[in-house]
Amino acid sequence: xxxxxxxxxxxxxxxxxxxxxxxxxxxxxxxxxxxxxxxxxxxxxxxxxxxxxxxxxxxxxxxxxxxxxxxxxxxxxxxxxxxxxxxxxxxxxxxxxxxxxxxxxxxxxxxxxxxxxxxxxxxxxxxxxxxxxxxxxxxxxxxxxxxxxxxxxxxxxxxxxxxxxxxxxxxxxxxxxxxxxxxxxxxxxxxxxxxxxxxxxxxxxxxxxxxxxxxxxxxxxxxxxxxxxxxxxxxxxxxxxxxxxxxxxxxxxxxxxxxxxxxxxxxxxxxxxxxxxxxxxxxxxxxxxxxxxxxxxxxxxxxxxxxxxxxxxxxxxxxxxxxxxxxxxxxxxxxxxxxxxxxxxxxxxxxxxxx
Amino acid sequence: xxxxxxxxxxxxxxxxxxxxxxxxxxxxxxxxxxxxxxxxxxxxxxxxxxxxxxxxxxxxxxxxxxxxxxxxxxxxxxxxxxxxxxxxxxxxxxxxxxxxxxxxxxxxxxxxxxxxxxxxxxxxxxxxxxxxxxxxxxxxxxxxxxxxxxxxxxxxxxxxxxxxxxxxxxxxxxxxxxxxxxxxxxxxxxxxxxxxxxxxxxxxxxxxxxxxxxxxxxxxxxxxxxxxxxxxxxxxxxxxxxxxxxxxxxxxxxxxxxxxxxxxxxxxxxxxxxxxxxxxxxxxxxxxxxxxxxxxxxxxxxxxxxxxxxxxxxxxxxxxxxxxxxxxxxxxxxxxxxxxxxxxxxxxxxxxxxx
Numbered sequence: 020x021x022x023x024x025x026x027x028x029x030x031x032x033x034x035x036x037x038x039x040x041x042x043x044x045x046x047x048x049x050x051x052x053x054x055x056x057x058x059x060x061x062x063x064x065x066x067x068x069x070x071x072x073x074x075x076x077x078x079x080x081x082x083x084x085x086x087x088x089x090x091x092x093x094x095x096x097x098x099x100x101x102x103x104x105x106x107x108x109x110x111x112x113x114x115x116x117x118x119x120x121x122x123x124x125x126x127x128x129x130x131x132x133x134x135x136x137x138x139x140x141x142x143x144x145x146x147x148x149x150x151x152x153x154x155x156x157x158x159x160x161x162x163x164x165x166x167x168x169x170x171x172x173x174x175x176x177x178x179x180x181x182x183x184x185x186x187x188x189x190x191x192x193x194x195x196x197x198x199x200x201x202x203x204x205x206x207x208x209x210x211x212x213x214x215x216x217x218x219x220x221x222x223x224x225x226x227x228x229x230x231x232x233x234x235x236x237x238x239x240x241x242x243x244x245x246x247x248x249x250x251x252x253x254x255x256x257x258x259x260x261x262x263x264x265x266x267x268x269x270x271x272x273x274x275x276x277x278x279x280x281x282x283x284x285x286x287x288x289x290x291x292x293x294x295x296x297x298x299x300x301x302x303x304x305x306x307x308x309x310x311x312x313x314x315x316x317x318x319x320x321x322x323x324x325x326x327x328x329x330x331x332x333x334x335x336x337x338x339x340x341x342x343x344x345x346x347x348x349x350x351x352x353x354x355x356x357x358x359x360x361x362x363x364x365x366x367x368x369x370x371x372x373x374x
Numbered sequence: 375x376x377x378x379x380x381x382x383x384x385x386x387x388x389x390x391x392x393x394x395x396x397x398x399x400x401x402x403x404x405x406x407x408x409x410x411x412x413x414x415x416x417x418x419x420x421x422x423x424x425x426x427x428x429x430x431x432x433x434x435x436x437x438x439x440x441x442x443x444x445x446x447x448x449x450x451x452x453x454x455x456x457x458x459x460x461x462x463x464x465x466x467x468x469x470x471x472x473x474x475x476x477x478x479x480x481x482x483x484x485x486x487x488x489x490x491x492x493x494x495x496x497x498x499x500x501x502x503x504x505x506x507x508x509x510x511x512x513x514x515x516x517x518x519x520x521x522x523x524x525x526x527x528x529x530x531x532x533x534x535x536x537x538x539x540x541x542x543x544x545x546x547x548x549x550x551x552x553x554x555x556x557x558x559x560x561x562x563x564x565x566x567x568x569x570x571x572x573x574x575x576x577x578x579x580x581x582x583x584x585x586x587x588x589x590x591x592x593x594x595x596x597x598x599x600x601x602x603x604x605x606x607x608x609x610x611x612x613x614x615x616x617x618x619x620x621x622x623x624x625x626x627x628x629x630x631x632x633x634x635x636x637x638x639x640x641x642x643x644x645x646x647x648x649x650x651x652x653x654x655x656x657x658x659x660x661x662x663x664x665x666x667x668x669x670x671x672x673x674x675x676x677x678x679x680x681x682x683x684x685x686x687x688x689x690x691x692x693x694x695x696x697x698x699x700x701x702x703x704x705x706x707x708x709x710x711x712x713x714x715x716x717x718x719x720x721x722x723x724x725x726x727x728x729x
Contacts, residue, residue, distance in 0.1 A: 067525030070501060091499050093483070100469040104459075114455040117486065126495035128448070128503075129484035131472065140481035144446050146425060148483075148503040170422030 041069035091126050092341060093153045093173075095141055097164050099133040106257065106285065107314035108330065109156070112178060115334030116154065123338065125151075135162055142167035152341045154178060160222050174344040176337055176351075180224045189344060191336045191353040195224045196232035198326035198357040202280055202308045203236035205324070207247045209365050211278030211306055215269045216252040217262055217290065218282050225282030226254055229310060233280050250276060255286045262289025263296075270297050277305055278365075284309035284316050284325055291321070291364065306365040322362035329355055396424035446481050447696060448508045448528075450496055452519050454488040461612065461640065462669035463685065464511070467533060470689030471509060478693065480506075490517055497522035507696045509533060515577050529699040531692055531706075535579045544699060546691040546708040550579045551587035553681035553712040557635055557663045558591035560679070562602045564720050566633030566661055570624045571607040572617055572645065573637050580637030581609055584665060588635050605631060610641045617644025618651075625652050632660055633720075639664035639671050639680055646676070646719065661720040677717035684710055 038045040043062050051058045051066045058066070094116060096103055103109050113129065120127050128150070132138040145153060145168060152174035158164040158181065165188055168175045180195065181188040206214060216233060219225025234249045241248055250273050255261035262281055266289065270276055279294075281287035287309030294305045301307050301321060309316065312327035332355050340351040393400040398417050406413045406421045413421070449471060451458055458464050468484065475482050483505070487493040500508060500523060507529035513519040513536065520543055523530045535550065536543040561569060571588060574580025589604045596603055605628050610616035617636055621644060625631055634649075636642035642664030649660045656662050656676060664671065667682035687710050695706040 064521075064525060067497075067522075070526070089499075089502050090495065091503065100465070100472055104465040104469075110455070110459040113486075114459075117455055121492060121495075124491075124495070126485070126492065126499055128499065129486075130481070131468075131484075136479075137476060137481065140445065140476075140479070142422075144444075144481055144483065147444050148446065148505070150503070166419075167422070170419065171425075 037066065037069045037073055040073060041065040088151050088345070089149045090124065091128060091148075091150045092120055092338075093128050093130055093141075093145060093148075093150045095130045095132055095145075095153050095155045095164065095168070097132040097138065097155065097157045097159050097162055100131050102133070102258075103131055108283075108311055108328075111314065111330035112156065112334055115331045116337060119335045119338040123342070125338075132162060132164060138162040138164050138167060142171055145173050146171045152176070152345045154337050154341060157223070159220075174341060174348075176341045176344065178333065178337060180228060182222050182224065182227055185352065189340055189350040189352060191333055191340055191355065192224060193326075193328040193333065194354050194357045195228035198310060198328075198359070199229040199232035199280075200236040201357070201359040202310070202324075202326055203233045204240065205359060205361065206278045206280065206306055206308060206365065207237060207240045207245050209278075209306055212247050213250045213273065213275045214247060214278045214280065215266070215273065215276045216249055216280050216282075217265050217269075217286050218252060218254045219257055219286075221254055223257075225257070225310065229282045230280075255281070255289075257283050257285055259285050259289040259292070262286030263293045264289070266290040266293035267296065270294070270299075279305065279307045281307070281309050284311045284313040284323055287323055287325070287364075288319065291323075302364050302367045308365055312360055316360070317362060321364045324362045324365040325360050327358040327360050329357075392421065392424045392428055395428060396420040443506050443700070444504045445479065446483060446503075446505045447475055447693075448483050448485055448496075448500060448503075448505045450485045450487055450500075450508050450510045450519065450523070452487040452493065452510065452512045452514050452517055455486050457488070457613075458486055463638075463666055463683075466669065466685040467511065467689055470686045471692060474690045474693040478697070480693075487517060487519060493517040493519050493522060497526055500528050501526045507531070507700045509692050509696060512578070514575075529696060529703075531696045531699065533688065533692060535583060537577050537579065537582055540707065544695055544705040544707060546688055546695055546710065547579060548681075548683040548688065549709050549712045550583035553665060553683075553714070554584040554587035554635075555591040556712070556714040557665070557679075557681055558588045559595065560714055560716065561633045561635065561661055561663060561720065562592060562595045562600050564633075564661055567602050568605045568628065568630045569602060569633045569635065570621070570628065570631045571604055571635050571637075572620050572624075572641050573607055573609045574612055574641075576609055578612075580612070580665065584637045585635075610636070610644075612638050612640055614640050614644040614647070617641030618648045619644070621645040621648035622651065625649070625654075634660065634662045636662070636664050639666045639668040639678055642678055642680070642719075643674065646678075657719050657722045663720055667715055671715070672717060676719045679717045679720040680715050682713040682715050684712075 034045050034048055038048045048066055117127050130141045132141050153168050154176055156178040177188050177190040180192045181190055216230050218230040230252055237249050251269050253265045255265050279290045281290050287307055290307050291301050294301050299305050309323050309325040312325045316323045316325050336353045343349040389400050389403055393403045403421055472482050485496045487496050508523050509531055511533040532543050532545040535547045536545055571585050573585040592604050606624055608620045610620050634645045636645050642662055645662050646656050649656050654660050664678050664680040667680045671678045671680050691708045698704040
């Protein structure tokens with residue numbers, strides 16, 4: 020991997036040298052380095068060997084110097100591996116983003132940050148690996164992920180609204196506010212009067228936009244005569260466990276709660292567990308709505324009323340927005356429409372009037 | 375990202391130039407590039423800016439030229455993202471390997487290959503990114519992952535025995551044969567007489583070593599007088615669905631089957647579904663044993679008798695073996711002990727005699 024040196028200077032092998040040694044044209048070497056299309060297995064093998072023997076790429080990252088592109092995008096998720104695997108949204112995003120990139124013959128590498136040290140290591144990787152850009156998710160302010168990536172001079176698009184940094188960080192987000200308003204109107208229409216809200220962490224869209232828009236819409240309905248109000252708001256951490264724990268406490272403190280809005284589906288599942296543990300039923304005694312339409316929302320018991328994020332569309336827009344930024348420095352913010360999915364968790368068999 | 379050029383030659387910025395511009399010592403720049411320990415936030419910011427302005431790293435990957443190390447290891451999983459997320463073993467390996475690397479201040483990037491095109495893109499990434507080495511899992515022969523990585527001159531350690539390539543590819547594996555023998559003896563002791571085996575894909579250890587050693591051990595027991603034999607062996611693809619489908623067919627063709635050995639726990643879960651769908655019970659009518667002790671093996675219904683792979687130990691050995699290969703070119707093969715975990719799926723309440 021260490022290149023030849025002469026007189027203290029590094030001598031850079033050229034693409035022609037690689038081609039000569041491999042016995043193929045420079046065009047074939049170029050195609051090989053750009054993904055290997057239309058290169059025979061024999062040529063690929065010969066080029067691989069020539070690249071290794073000359074130290075061509077490790078030495079000069081010559082492909083990047085020529086094209087300015089490595090063809091690789093980093094997906095940096097600022098979560099511990101355990102949290103990453105727990106949340107089905109990441110699975111959906113990784114699958115869809117991978118496919119959207121593959122359609123452009125680009126590859127994705129996945130980095131899990133999750134703490135300050137791993138965020139630092141991610142920054143070093145981004146500095147040294149020559150990736151073309153980064154998609155970020157779950158950035159936690161104290162890890163300084165945005166700053167690190169921008170300091171590294173790497174194009175960056177965030178999944179979701181970057182709380183308070185919307186003017187500086189490109190992002191692709193579901194329409195959090197509209198989704199929360201749709202859920203508020205639905206719960207009020209279903210007869211909810213005393214509503215509890217479990218928001219996400221304070222730095223996340225689910226910790227700000229969703230609870231704010233939800234509460235605003237309930238207040239608006241109340242102003243128009245609906246007998247509904249938000250009685251309590253707490254912040255969870257998007258896990259089932261946090262939804263369960265918060266809902267238990269809220270039900271103990273406010274026994275009259277007849278509806279919950281949780282800022283993601285995992286917390287909504289925890290709420291349902293807590294409601295049942297308290298001897299109440301969903302949706303008979305308490306309505307529960309979530310956000311995301313994550314995997315399992317429609318199949319677990321009961322099917323969950325939620326706000327659908329279109330992860331395929333979000334992933335495609337992410338890849339498009341990142342491509343534009345890589346190509347021309349254009350910063351794009353994209354808001355993707357959402358859809359209210361009404362299911363059993365907010366629709367008692369006898370209808371809202373029977374509650 | 376594109377460096378300054380003069381007279382057609384690339385002028386390489388030096389570490390001293392970065393240090394001068396950032397107003398810090400070269401030692402501080404070096405510490406920054408090696409992960410940022412003992413560098414103040416202010417200095418980090420100044421160095422980031424200086425690196426960007428000089429094009430220091432993107433230009434010369436100077437850190438690698440100095441140290442010969444990027445501090446990054448690629449974990450290349452030759453599975454589609456959907457399969458990657460379905461199998462809890464990958465989660466365990468990624469978490470454990472990430473921790474073992476972090477303990478050495480190394481970072482991990484994850485690449486999902488899964489088809490020929492993405493394997494090619496992974497090879498290009500490995501060629502251009504300067505990662506120090508690769509851990510591979512689930513390599514499928516038709517994607518030529520080992521050949522691609524070795525052609526790129528990258529140190530490589532595989533998770534599991536690389537079928538037929540044990541002499542050429544370094545690996546860390548659970549003791550597949552011993553695990554299969556332990557399971558065979560246990561099922562025979564529990565009174566199994568007509569045993570069906572669902573092996574893994576033909577290229578995998580579970581497709582070769584586990585079924586062969588299992589069948590050998592049952593034959594040996596039969597030679598010593600046990601009234602047991604393997605009546606049928608089929609290959610699944612490690613998914614729950616394949617276990618279920620194969621078991622249904624096997625039960626239809628061989629109604630007398632009283633025990634199954636599946637080469638992983640996911641397929642064993644599918645077998646249990648098929649047994650129940652046929653009107654039989656586990657373990658009352660049919661014993662079922664798996665392999666892996668994956669997440670959920672002890673909590674799903676019924677708790678599953680299985681062969682425990684110690685993923686933490688395997689991950690640690692992977693990182694050690696890869697480190698040795700990176701440092702000194704040493705190729706190490708490590709076989710990690712396994713343990714039989716006896717649970718309800720092979721132990722009828724009344725004991726083996728009651729069946």
